[in-house]
Amino acid sequence: MNEILRKEVLAPRITEFEVYAPEIAAKAQPGHFVILRVHEKGERIPLTIADYDAVKGTITMVSQEVGKTTSQLATLEVGDSLADLVGPLGTPMHIEKVGCVVCVSGGLGVAPMYPKARRFYELGSKVVSFIGAQTKEMLIFKERMEKVSHHVGYSTDDGSFGHHGFVTDLLRKFLESGKEVDEVVAIGPLPMMRAAARVTRDFGVKTVVSLNPIMVDGTGMCGGCRVTVGGEVKFACVDGPAFDGHKVDFEELMARQNRFLEEERIAMERFRAQGEGCKCQER
């Protein structure tokens, strides 16, 4: 069950996995995510479905190593299986044909963006993509995004590729140029999504963001993933993860992301101390 059929390291600490999960693949839509566990004592972590193939019965996920679970996931190889995998979770993003959509992705956000951009493209919308990364070698999904976009602009924090600066600079410039934009989709780190929403607010352009609060069950049962949107409390795992970026209380969400920093540090240190050797024991 849930065997890893393909594994590819896309960039330092960023790995793509294609996993056998026919029932999830048959139902997956852009915006859906899964929750998985790597081993029997593991945490449940959410990852976006970056691609899916109902015929092959597979889904693709891209994971960035930020802590214990994602680091441990990266140690799995082709032929290994996940302990648990449930999905598709969440409400798919509402996507319809529009005149022009701007897809702004930061860092790993480009992987979750890809199925959405592709759907907009397939429906006949004009797709403009802006992709930002720390540095050139961290740029992922370049070819895939180029295939489903009419125009792609790049930025890097260190100027090693494309615009030297933030990806939201590209968004602002584009909007300032007076081009007709119907919708902006922004996916990436919270500060980047907040910045994108601030830029588009000035121009009155509808903006959808994809939130990533800490989750446990992903079924609406614990309320751990709650976010405030337009003054109302929403459960991101069922009502989202896509929300109107102009209404999201980003400051609250940023604080909530830090709920377990101390414990996460302990888990990671312990994982490092055990080293690679622990892999077989833990699983």
Next chain:
Amino acid sequence: MPREIAQRHQMPKQDPRERIRNFNEVALGYSPETAISEAKRCIQCPKRPCVGGCPVGVDIPDFIALLREGRFGEAAKKIKEKNSLPAICGRVCPQETQCEAVCTLGRAKNQKPVAIGALERFVADWERRELATLGGNSPAAGNEGATAKVAVVGSGPAGLTCAAELAKFGYRVVLFEALHEVGGVLRYGIPEFRLPKAILDEEVQYVKNLGVEIRTNMLIGQTLTIDDLFNDGFRAVFIGTGAGLPHFLGIPGENLNGVYSANEYLTRSNLMKAYLFPEYDTPIKTGKRVAVVGAGNVAMDAARTALRLGAEKVMIVYRRSRAEMPARAEEIENAEEEGVELMLLTNPVRVIGNEKGWVTGMECMRMELGEPDESGRRRPVPVKGSEFTLEIDTMISAIGTDPNPLLTKRTPGLVLGRHGNIIIDEKTGETSIPGVFAGGDIVTGSATVIAAMGAGKLAARGIHEYIRSRGW
């Protein structure tokens, strides 16, 4: 000739000072001698009022009669005719409002009712131990020859019971559960110190041995819809998805760090075993000063869990008085013994946080009881100017749950009640969609384990009739 009746036998418990430092079961169970002696208190009333007090009608005097003769195995069989999860019910049933509430002995002067729950638990535990030494339950029945397939959604007590009954009728049953483990609230809600998970595991094994196929990580409504199930050849579907949607108070500050729903707090600790962090990966913030808002079983469980996770001070904050506390008397007593403080007639109005977004306090008001409300309980009204601040670092909201709307929202044609509960035919358990049945908390809102089991059983019979009437 009236004979001398002994006093009710107390069940031994772990010392409170000891037990708040572990997650082991608090109540330790009767010895065979005590059980027999307690069983001898039963006067075998011809009218059997106790049976009527049990939602599933366990033949209480009959099993007690077998028990007091030392025929423990037969006693267990007797209970299982009506109740397939006695080790669980003996532990978590609110007996004081059910079977024991109507026991004749309880009406006699200076007497307490027969400890029916404790006896049920004793018999079930004896049988489990016996089976273990015999090498487990009987092997899988398989039901290879069965023609009709039935799907059961949700593995709480309603789903587990329905699945077991259907398997006994001879159907091929597949049980779908959204989480990675089976048991519903018995797994993620009720803590180890009240219901050891090993017992749940054995009950689940029993259901598997009946031939039920269990598929975890299947969120019905998402992974598969009810329509998909019918298209896959299932003849009928039972929905037992529970009342898992947590309420919040709706007061300012509830999204501060350190505020949990009881569901999140208990799920992290029970299902994800955060109490064993870092051996297990899922974290939980223990908190030093914890306020639990609410006074039901859920609140008691959260409060007692917080103590065991290392909290120094745990308070139950409840806006009514002690008499209205909905938790089982035994659990309130246990909580108090362990040092949980009751702050009654107190209502939170605001959670206070620091600049980093962490809880530092909770502003509360004193309440007094006014006129009775529609529930018949006296309505708490705030005392003007009585605001005060409780210093806390963790707040747990245990003020109730609603039916989980995930599946019902995605099932067109399903008629729902005002609270999102599924409406059923009381006699058969059938919903507005032919072939779709439901029971447990998704129908009633949060109730009890035994009521959910009763509903699962009733629906199993309803499904059996439904399938038979169609000649499948």
